[in-house]
Amino acid sequence: MLQTARQPRHLALLALATVFAVVFVALGFWQYGVAQQDAREEALREGPRQPIVALDELVAPYEPFPSNGSLRRVTTSGTYDADQQFLVPGRVLEGERGYWVVAPVVVDTTGARLPILRGFVTDPDQAAPPPAGKVRITGALAPSDSPVDVGPLPPGQRGSIEVATLINEWGGEVYNAFLFVIAQDPAEPTSAMQPVPPPAPEVDGLDWRNLxxxxxxxxxxxxxxYLWWRSVREDHLDEVARQEAAHSSPPPESPPGDHPAPDVPEGTHV
Known part of the structure; x- marks a missing residue:
């Protein structure tokens, strides 16, 4: 069959099949991307529809971050620990580079600390102390940051919101999460600090129809x-059938009058 496949006609058909296959594979990957995008958009639509719950209904101090907790809206109340405020450099908001301002809230119901992403500033001097007294915060829950090696930093700055490090330094109980502020009462004392919107959720699901x-x-x-292989196979089978027919055909008969004359003994007259 390999010889049949090497015929110019079948080589041309193979090239055409390859062109179609490349186009179809590319369209498949494009449709796969559409499936992912549709799933992401659906998650974005569903996120705000989820009911806001109390922080302690979703996670407790020292517990692993809940599998359904990423960017979930929660509410809590407590008092800022202003002495533990720190900055996270190298962040970007609306094209501007600056710092995240983070301070822990001591949660009323548990006495544990929860890191709060208060906002964004372009200059460390703009990071005002948090409001004094009791605050009520609604925000989007996020898991601990991964450690970031940015080299030596000035006092009061950290490479990321890495809860494991904060637990060792703050002592006491700490939530294994932090919060993007959506609303706070009382509000921040300075307008120089811009709110940081929660990021778009990372969606691993797919839209099954587009998939x-x-x-x-x-x-x-x-x-x-498959169509190319079938064409080659049919031509090969036809060639095999022709060869078998040629080998199994009987030898051709001699035409009349061509038979040799019988031998006649010498001296015999006919």
């Missing part, structure tokens, strides 16, 4: 090669 379309395109790519 089905992607799989269809990839099946079409395989089908193009």
């Amino acid at each position: 089905g379309y992607a799989l269809q395109w990839w099946v079409f790519a395989l089908f193009a090669y």
Whole structure:
């Protein structure tokens, strides 16, 4: 069959099948991206619809971050520990580089500390102390940052909101999470600190309808090669049948009048 596949006609068909397969695979990946985007948009639409719950209904101090807690809206109340405020450099908001301003709130119900991302400043001098007294905060819950190695930093600055390090330094009980502030009462004392919006959720799911379309395109790519293989196979079988017919045919009969004359003994007259 390999010889049949090497025929110019089948080589041309193979090249055409490859062109179609490449196009179909590309369309499949495009549809796969659409499936991911649709899932992300659905998650963004569903996020604000989730009910706001009390912090302690979703997570407790020292507990692992809940699997369904990322960017979930929660509310809590407590008092800022202004002495533990710190800055996270190298952050960007609306194209400007600056600092996150983070301070822990001692939660009323547990006495544990919860890091609060108060806002963003472009200059460390703009990071005013947090409001004194009791505050009520509504925000989006986020897991601990990964450690970031940014080299030596000035006092009062950290590379990230890494809760494991904060636990060792703050002592006492600490939540294994931090909060993006959405609303706070009383509000921040300075307008120089801009609120940091919660990030878009990282969505691993897919829109199943568009995923089905992607799989269809990839099946079409395989089908193009199947059609080429079938064409080669049929031509090969036809060639084998012709060869078998040629080998099994009986030898041709001699035409009348071509038979040799019988031998006649000498001296015999006919």
